[in-house]
Amino acid sequence: MNINPDLLHFLITTVFSFLIGLEVKSYRSQFLNTKDENYFFGDVRTYSFIGILGFVLFKLDSSALLLYLAGFLAITLLYALLYYKNLQEKKRSILLYIVMLLVYSFGALIQIQPLWLSALLYVSIVFILNADRGIEKFVKDININEFETLGKMVLLSAVILPLLPDTKSIPYIPLSPFKIWLAVVVISGISYGGYIVQKYFFPSKGYFLTGIFGGSYSSTATTVVLARKSKQTGGLNVIEAAIISATSVMYLRLIIVALLFNYEIGKSLLLPFGALALFGFMVSAFYLRDPKEKREHPDIVDTNPLELKTAFIFAFLFVAMMVITQFVTQHYGKAGLEILSFVVGFTDIDPFVLSILTGKFSVTSMQIVAAIMIAAGSNNLLKAIYAIWFGGIKNAYKSALWIAFLGIVTITLGLTYENIL
Numbered sequence: 001m002n003i004n005p006d007l008l009h010f011l012i013t014t015v016f017s018f019l020i021g022l023e024v025k026s027y028r029s030q031f032l033n034t035k036d037e038n039y040f041f042g043d044v045r046t047y048s049f050i051g052i053l054g055f056v057l058f059k060l061d062s063s064a065l066l067l068y069l070a071g072f073l074a075i076t077l078l079y080a081l082l083y084y085k086n087l088q089e090k091k092r093s094i095l096l097y098i099v100m101l102l103v104y105s106f107g108a109l110i111q112i113q114p115l116w117l118s119a120l121l122y123v124s125i126v127f128i129l130n131a132d133r134g135i136e137k138f139v140k141d142i143n144i145n146e147f148e149t150l151g152k153m154v155l156l157s158a159v160i161l162p163l164l165p166d167t168k169s170i171p172y173i174p175l176s177p178f179k180i181w182l183a184v185v186v187i188s189g190i191s192y193g194g195y196i197v198q199k200y201f202f203p204s205k206g207y208f209l210t211g212i213f214g215g216s217y218s219s220t221a222t223t224v225v226l227a228r229k230s231k232q233t234g235g236l237n238v239i240e241a242a243i244i245s246a247t248s249v250m251y252l253r254l255i256i257v258a259l260l261f262n263y264e265i266g267k268s269l270l271l272p273f274g275a276l277a278l279f280g281f282m283v284s285a286f287y288l289r290d291p292k293e294k295r296e297h298p299d300i301v302d303t304n305p306l307e308l309k310t311a312f313i314f315a316f317l318f319v320a321m322m323v324i325t326q327f328v329t330q331h332y333g334k335a336g337l338e339i340l341s342f343v344v345g346f347t348d349i350d351p352f353v354l355s356i357l358t359g360k361f362s363v364t365s366m367q368i369v370a371a372i373m374i375a376a377g378s379n380n381l382l383k384a385i386y387a388i389w390f391g392g393i394k395n396a397y398k399s400a401l402w403i404a405f406l407g408i409v410t411i412t413l414g415l416t417y418e419n420i421l
Contacts, residue, residue, distance in 0.1 A: 009110045010055055016122045017051025017103050018044065024099060027129045047103050050075065055107030068108060075104060099125060153192060156311055157185045173322060175358055183354045184315045186260060190253065191217035208288060211242030215249030220348075222246040223383045223403075227391030235395035241287035243387055243399035247380055247406060248280030254353065254376060261357040268369045272413055273376075276406060283402050317351035322359050325352070329361045337363060338415065341371040345378025366418040373414030380407030 021044035042050070053071055061067040079097045086093075102125060110118045166178040173180070195217050207226065214222030223243050230239040251273040259266030321344070328336040344352040352375055356368050363371075384404035387396040 006059070010052075012115070012118065013051050013055045013106045013110050014048060016106055016118065018048045020051075020099065020103055020122065020125055021045070021047030023126050023129055024096060042100070047100065050100055051103045051106045053107070054104040055110070058108040058111060062111070072101070072104065075100065099129070153188065156181075156188060161185055170319075173319060175322070179358065180315060180318060183261065183318060183358060184311050187257070187314065187350055187354065188311055190256070193217075207236070207238045207242040208245060208284070211245040211284075212249055215246030216253055219246040219250040219253075220379070220383055220386065224386050224390050227387045227389075227396050227399075230391040230395040233395075235391075237287040237289075237398075240396070240399040241284040243383075243396070244280050244287070244402050245284040247383060247403050248277045248284065250376065250379075251277040251280070254372065257350075257353060258357060258372070261354065262368075264365060265357060265368055265372070268365065269372065272373065272417065276410060280402070280406060287398070314348075314351060317348065318354055321351045322355040325355055325359060325361060329363050334363065334367055337367060337371050338374055341374035341414070342378045342411070345375040345380075346382045349375045349379050364418075370414040370417050373410050373417060377407045377410030377412075377414060380404065380410060383407075 021042075024047060025044055054068070057067040057071045058065070079094075079100075083094065083097070102121060106118060106121070109121065161178065161181050164177040164181050166176045168176050170177065193216075195213075207229070211222060211226060214225070223246055226239050226243050226246070230236065230243075233239070255266060255269050255273050257266075258269050325337070325340065328340050332339075341352070353372055356371055361368075380403050384400040384407065387400040387403065390396075391400075
């Protein structure tokens, strides 16, 4: 059975308007003073009729829109009178007026735009009205510097990136400035996303989640923080599990980065790194058997990984690693690349991994896979040293041994992976 489009649009407008009226009524009963009833603009029926009015006026004059505009001005004039009265009572909110205008727009929107847009508007209104307490808590808890950091992310991705040329213009560098900076933006975005999720969605939820989300943006820094905490608490199995989990997440992070920048390399890393990550999580689960320790809460370190200085340093290291890798592969071949990979592992491996994923070098795909494995393995050895250094042998030897074991296995795989396949 075919339903007349105008009838369908009318019914949808009426239903959405009625439901928003109910939502407004619920909002007023939860968040506003019931003694102020006379100072609000309408109830459920009013919102329903406003939606119908918008539909009818737009339908009658959909070309010139004079009737539709007149309806908008009439609603605004009526609310202006009410708002004048509210100002005398020191009530300044225009929230419900804005909601009513959005309801008025349903009548036009449903007729000229796809249904999903009206549905999205309805869902957004309901969500925002119900988010009042959540917004208050968010504003109370958020660090004001996060807005500055968000601005930096916008600057990196939406301002600097589009301005850069997508042509190879730097001598000895096989990538354009645009692609170099794109790599910076992607890595910064992954790190920033992991930091935001940890800090604002899972704050103080336990050491293990700290290891999980900390490992998504810096497994090395997370290892140092947790090792220090282990020394303060005298050693807890749950912290050992968290340190191991941070390294396990590193493997998953490298898989994602590889898939984004070189899909074939990412597919080759999927099985070995996936297996190593799974093994690390299984070891972590073994140390999570004591439920008392799971209730311990760490002190989240409020250190944002996204800084302009850090981004520019990363870009410099990325280019430098590309030049160094180009020189080593041309003059020393596979053996030189393996040695370079091992040495780089004792620093920040992201610039090296990105350079080898995106550059054009005289090496095979399997040799690139091996180089990434060796770098990840030697980085694990560095983290094992950090765990002992900052946590003490007595407190962090378990996690240090397992991370070192993962490192040795990863390096061994890197040295033999080409022969295994």
